[in-house]
Amino acid sequence: MSLLKGTKTASEWIREGKSCNDHAEALRCFCQALNLEPQNRNAIFNKGVACLNLGRCNEALKCFEFLSEQDPENVTLLEMKGRAYQEMHGYRKAVMVFSEALEIVGAKADEDIDLKRKLKRLINRSV
Incomplete structure (x- = not known):
């Protein structure tokens, strides 16, 4: 307190x-x-x-977009943005955001295989 x-x-x-x-x-x-x-x-x-x-996806998206402006390579934020787009049936935008996250993960020396699989599954669900 x-x-x-x-x-x-x-x-x-x-x-x-x-x-x-x-x-x-x-x-x-x-x-x-x-x-x-x-x-x-x-x-x-x-x-x-x-x-x-x-289910308040527009409000969620505003939060994640605000944070992404300050930290554009934060994969967790990109994943959450993609999920918000996915829930709003903005599949094209979701795929773009998930793909961006995959590029960032792939560019890192210590690639996270589990995260890549997870993002690829999300992309497949969005297509």
Whole structure:
């Protein structure tokens, strides 16, 4: 708890949201964290995941796009963007994003074979 009794920090709200089994409640926690720290990348990412799980794909996509602007080679963000497009039936965009993620993974010296397989499966589902 923060110095004021009964108030939580952004980190505490994020921790509470991550421990929720209810996506709507988790989203509420991440939004509380963002009220306190609007640029908190962890809260933005988790808000995006919660929105995606709730079928709020446009809102999820905004979160992942915002974060991707700051970290364009983050494969996890690209995967989440692709999933949002996939859920919105934007298959062409999903394939483009998943392919971009595969290129980044393939360019790394320590290639992650499991991640490549996972991304290829997502591409196949999007086609």
